[in-house]
Amino acid sequence: MAAFASLGLSEWLVDQCKQMGITRPTPVQENCMPAILEGRDCMGCAKTGSGKTAAFVLPVLQKLSEDPYGIFCLVLTPTRELAYQIAEQFRALGKPLGLRDCIIVGGMDMVTQGLELSKKPHVVVATPGRLADHIRSSDTFDMKRLRFLILDEADRLLEQGCTDFTKDLEVILSIVPAKRQTLLFSATLTDTLQELKSIAMNKPFFWEHKSEVRTVEELDQRYILTPEKVKDAYLVNLIQKFQDEHDDWSIMVFTNTCKNCQILTMMLREFKFPTIALHSMMKQKQRFANLAKFKSNIFKILIATDVAARGLDIPTVQVVINHNTPGLPKNYIHRVGRTARAGRNGVSITLVTQYDIHLISAIEEQIQAKLKEYPVQEKEVLKILTQVNVTRRQCEIKLEATDFDEKKEINKRKQMILEGKDPDLEEKRKNELAKIKREKTKFKGRIQEAIQKKKGKMLKKRATCKTAPSQTVPGPS
Numbered sequence: 001m002a003a004f005a006s007l008g009l010s011e012w013l014v015d016q017c018k019q020m021g022i023t024r025p026t027p028v029q030e031n032c033m034p035a036i037l038e039g040r041d042c043m044g045c046a047k048t049g050s051g052k053t054a055a056f057v058l059p060v061l062q063k064l065s066e067d068p069y070g071i072f073c074l075v076l077t078p079t080r081e082l083a084y085q086i087a088e089q090f091r092a093l094g095k096p097l098g099l100r101d102c103i104i105v106g107g108m109d110m111v112t113q114g115l116e117l118s119k120k121p122h123v124v125v126a127t128p129g130r131l132a133d134h135i136r137s138s139d140t141f142d143m144k145r146l147r148f149l150i151l152d153e154a155d156r157l158l159e160q161g162c163t164d165f166t167k168d169l170e171v172i173l174s175i176v177p178a179k180r181q182t183l184l185f186s187a188t189l190t191d192t193l194q195e196l197k198s199i200a201m202n203k204p205f206f207w208e209h210k211s212e213v214r215t216v217e218e219l220d221q222r223y224i225l226t227p228e229k230v231k232d233a234y235l236v237n238l239i240q241k242f243q244d245e246h247d248d249w250s251i252m253v254f255t256n257t258c259k260n261c262q263i264l265t266m267m268l269r270e271f272k273f274p275t276i277a278l279h280s281m282m283k284q285k286q287r288f289a290n291l292a293k294f295k296s297n298i299f300k301i302l303i304a305t306d307v308a309a310r311g312l313d314i315p316t317v318q319v320v321i322n323h324n325t326p327g328l329p330k331n332y333i334h335r336v337g338r339t340a341r342a343g344r345n346g347v348s349i350t351l352v353t354q355y356d357i358h359l360i361s362a363i364e365e366q367i368q369a370k371l372k373e374y375p376v377q378e379k380e381v382l383k384i385l386t387q388v389n390v391t392r393r394q395c396e397i398k399l400e401a402t403d404f405d406e407k408k409e410i411n412k413r414k415q416m417i418l419e420g421k422d423p424d425l426e427e428k429r430k431n432e433l434a435k436i437k438r439e440k441t442k443f444k445g446r447i448q449e450a451i452q453k454k455k456g457k458m459l460k461k462r463a464t465c466k467t468a469p470s471q472t473v474p475g476p477s
């Protein structure tokens with residue numbers, strides 16, 4: 001407790017931490033908080049579950065209590081669920097201040113959000129897309145006096161993944177004052193360091209938790225080598241085993257697509273496992289409701305896409321299963337980081353097919369640790385194999401009947417409209433591009449063919465030259 005005070009935190013905040021069971025600062029808090037309190041920009045890179053959120057929430061609250069006004073602090077984060085979680089931390093730790101926060105995320109009512117923004121909350125926690133929409137469409141709020149800009153999961157916000165935030169970030173950066181403190185946090189900052197430095201211009205204090213292994217020691221990292229067709233049977237077998245042996249454990253299963261997420265959820269429910277889904281094709285209210293049911297242990301198994309891979313802090317999660325091997329080592333680090341948090345133990349099991357072995361090598365190289373094989377009773381798995389595969393097929397048919405793919409298409413079109421694009425025009429462009437590509441390939445093929453023919457002819461010619469008897473010039477008779 002004394003340690004928090006010695007970092008420069010006021011007594012009321014130290015007390016508030018104590019009430020929440022936080023008595024000693026973690027290394028990222030111990031190292032980054034003094035720099036933030038001094039007024040410096042800060043980039044903090046520390047392992048998953050190591051308390052990065054409090055490392056920025058506490059100094060902001062301290063500064064806010066000295067000079068309270070709104071909008072004082074803006075936190076940007078890549079997912080809606082994470083925005084709610086961060087706002088909760090602000091609310092809990094900032095309770096004695098009467099902190100007013102506002103959450104601006106997609107999928108929720110924009111008018112209500114606009115109204116809240118106009119009331120000048122102390123802290124705004126937002127996903128970039130929706131906040132940029134508000135900036136573009138309304139002049140009822142400004143951020144001229146903003147003191148803190150925070151990017152949680154900063155590397156994700158800056159990388160150009162399937163959701164590209166860069167344009168929205170530009171809009172947001174255009175309305176925040178240049179004179180501000182910028183704080184950037186993630187468990188995987190180092191790849192995007194240069195881009196990040198350009199956002200935190202004020203000679204940022206950079207702190208990285210140096211350690212040989214990039215995942216936490218308390219995490220037992222395993223893999224199971226499996227043919228693609230047997231994957232689901234392994235999943236059912238693992239869940240059955242954990243449910244039988246530890247009825248208080250919660251399990252997160254990550255998979256690659258929304259459709260797979262939906263099918264696996266349906267399939268596990270057929271096996272009577274208390275399973276619930278979380279993916280970006282669900283309505284936002286449903287997403288929040290499902291996560292809440294998982295957090296409160298009503299459902300013990302959450303099947304999710306990477307939308308749940310970063311930042312979520314659910315202490316009961318004891319096991320993370322990767323139903324697909326993540327293509328990017330970074331995503332692996334965040335996914336498995338949903339367990340073994342804040343010093344607790346946890347297990348992660350990655351299902352690896354013969355096509356994914358190179359991905360595992362890349363992951364091992366990145367995390368600087370070897371995954372160990374998870375022992376399984378293959379006989380048990382084989383016993384359920386047919387039943388599992390038949391059930392999966394039945395679920396796929398059921399899902400097809402619900403127009404899941406059609407809804408996906410509609411969502412895609414909606415997203416395009418929101419981005420100011422014309423879906424029909426885009427479709428036309430896409431088709432034209434595909435046509436050009438096809439013609440290019442055809443043309444390349446023809447050239448290749450012609451070259452081959454020419455080569456063949458030349459070879460033939462050479463060969464006949466070699467085999468033909470040398471023609472001697474007849475000498476004088």
Ligand SMILES: Nc1ncnc2c1ncn2[C@@H]1O[C@H](COP(=O)(O)OP(=O)(O)OP(=O)(O)O)[C@@H](O)[C@H]1O
Nearest residue numbers: 022024025026048049050051052053187311313342
């Ligand atoms: N000093 C502390 N002592 C004990 N627990 C703490 C401390 N600081 C934070 N925690 C708790 O640790 C848990 C993980 O914290 P947090 O979510 O901030 O981790 P993180 O570093 O942001 O992880 P991720 O990279 O996954 O986002 C939370 O439940 C939080 O309340």
Ligand SMILES: [Mg+2]
Nearest residue numbers: 052053152311
């Ligand atoms: Mg975090």
